[in-house]
Amino acid sequence: MNLNFDSDSQTPWRYHAQQQVKPILEQIMQLPFIRALADGSLKQEQFFFYLQQDVLYLHHYSQIMQMIADRCPLSTDAEQFRRFSTETIKAEQCLQQDLLQNQITIHQQTPSCLLYSAYLYQQLATQPLPVAIASTLACFYVYQQVGEQLLARTDIYVNPYHRWIEAYNCPKYRLDGEIAMSIADRLAAQNSAEISQAMLNAFLTAAKMEWQLWHSCWYMDSWAL
DSSP, rough: OOOOOOOOOOOOHHHHHHHHHHHHHHHHHTTTHHHHHTTTTTTTHHHHHHHHHHHHHHHHHHHHHHHHHHHSSSSSHHHHHHHHHIIIHHHHHHHHHHHHTOOOOOOOOOOHHHHHHHHHHHHHHOOOHHHHHHHHHHHHHHHHHHHHHHHSOOTTOOOHHHHHHHHTTHHHHHHHHHHHHHHHHHHHHSSHHHHHHHHHHHHHHHHHHHHHHHHHHHHHHHOOO
C-alpha cells in the first residue's frame, strides 16, 4: 500500500515504515526457523547453515555501508556509516565465528542470500542515496524486533541459542538502529514525498528478503545445479 507523504507533516518517516512493516514482522515471527529458535528446538545444522550465510551476507553489508559513507554529503552521517561498516558489523561477525566453532567455511551464497545482497547493491547503484540507506535499515530494525520478541517469550537461560538472541537486543545494537533511523527520518523530511515513498518501498522489500532468507535456511535451500 502506498502512502501519501506530506512534506509538511510532523510525523517521522520511521512511523510509516514501522507501521507498514508490522505484517511482515508477524510473518517472520511465525516462520518455523524463528519458532524453533525461540523454543531451542532448532537443529544445530540448520543454525550453522544460517550463520554461514549470514557471514557471507554481512561481508557485503559491510561493504555497502562503506559505499554509503563515501556518498554521504554530511561528514557526521559518513562517520556513522563507516562505524556501522566496521565496529557494529565486526561485533556481529565475531559472534558468528565464535558460534560457528570449527565449522567448514562456506564461500557460496544461497539464492536467497545472493538476492538480498544484490538488491542492496542495486539500490545503491540505481537509486538516490536516501532510498539506498532505507534499504539497509530492515537489517537493523527486523533483527532488533526479532531479538526483543524472542527474549520476551524465551526462557533465555536454558535456550542453546541465547547468545544470538541476546546480541540483537543489547543496548548498543538498539542505539545503532536508532541512529540509523534518525538519519532516515531527516533525509525523508528534507526530500520529496516521492523519495519518502521510495524509501518506504525499499525498506519493506528488504524486510521481505529477511523473511525469505530465514525461510530458506529452515529448508537449507541451496542451488539446484
